[in-house]
Amino acid sequence: MDKTYILEDCNIKVGLEEGIIRVYGDKELWRFLDGKAHERFVQLVKTIKSDYLNEFNKPLAISDDSLIVEVLVHIYCDYIGLKFNRAFKFRLLNNIVKKLLKRAEVVDCGEKDKDTNRWVWDALARFKWIFIKILPNNLKESNLKLN
Template identity: 55%
Template structure:
């Protein structure tokens, strides 16, 4: 099931499967997260989990903080990769980073039974506040791509 959420005038795209949600890390998500990041992450995650419950009749077995940290770290890695490619002008390395960036464009967030690294996000969830603080304040992807 595909959903698009209009949150604060940003179209956030999410794909649902049993025990798994995929959040698209695109310009709309980045723009959505530019202001009041912590609160907006909470709104996004609660919205996703409420729709999951409605659609599947069962709760998504991922804590809010774990889901937030997984999305946040992927967004941050995407940001770093784009910044890296602006600085490093070696075509071979840029191509490699671009392949990694393509993989980071969709954040697969699954329950433990389908996501072998859920334990990592669960472990890092306790540091959610710190991760939010280090997220760059200006994530404007369009500026990074130009």
Template identity: 50%
Template structure:
């Protein structure tokens, strides 16, 4: 059985948190109806192995913590959270990878804009997130999607 080691500390605001899962620090912000996860080195480290299992663990943990902090159930399925996290993390990853190897200035500028959008993963309930339906739909294919996700992305040293 796998264990999750957690160290939780709050920073700056009441709902801004750092979860330490498997020796990786994952930054999350909880707002009513919305969670924000940051695609940074800590999240990438966490997703290096067992991507599907670890993303599910993270989604479950976020939902439990949200319930505790906001005193409401987050109305986003775990699968929908997983797929949205992957979309951002791996868009960020592929954008940085291409930017590193393709040295055309206008392409790099365009990629940078996409990378900046991918770095902040805003997952909102339907009333706050107009594209929640996309992630809900794609969540039906999360098992298949997970087969195509690259492993060990933090080893590429694309994030500081």
């Protein structure tokens, strides 16, 4: 089921299924995270996990840090891809990047039995602070996201 959480005057779109959450990396999410990624990710994860518990009567079996890193990496890849396509005009490469961007826009985060690469995010979770540090502080001002 699709949900919209209103956090800090931003409409954050999330999908919930048993064992899986989807975070939509649209302009509103970028605006929400802009300049305050760490505290806003904590707020978002708490909101999602609380709602998940209410919907399914069990906690989502993904650590907060693993969830944060997975979403962060997708946003960062989206940002880099959009910057690349704006800076370089190589039709073939731009088309490949556009396809990759489509995959980065929706972040599917699943529990271990539903997500074969959960172990990757779990392993990277200890480096969350690095990913937060490299995320640009001016996401919304980059005007890379049109919707």
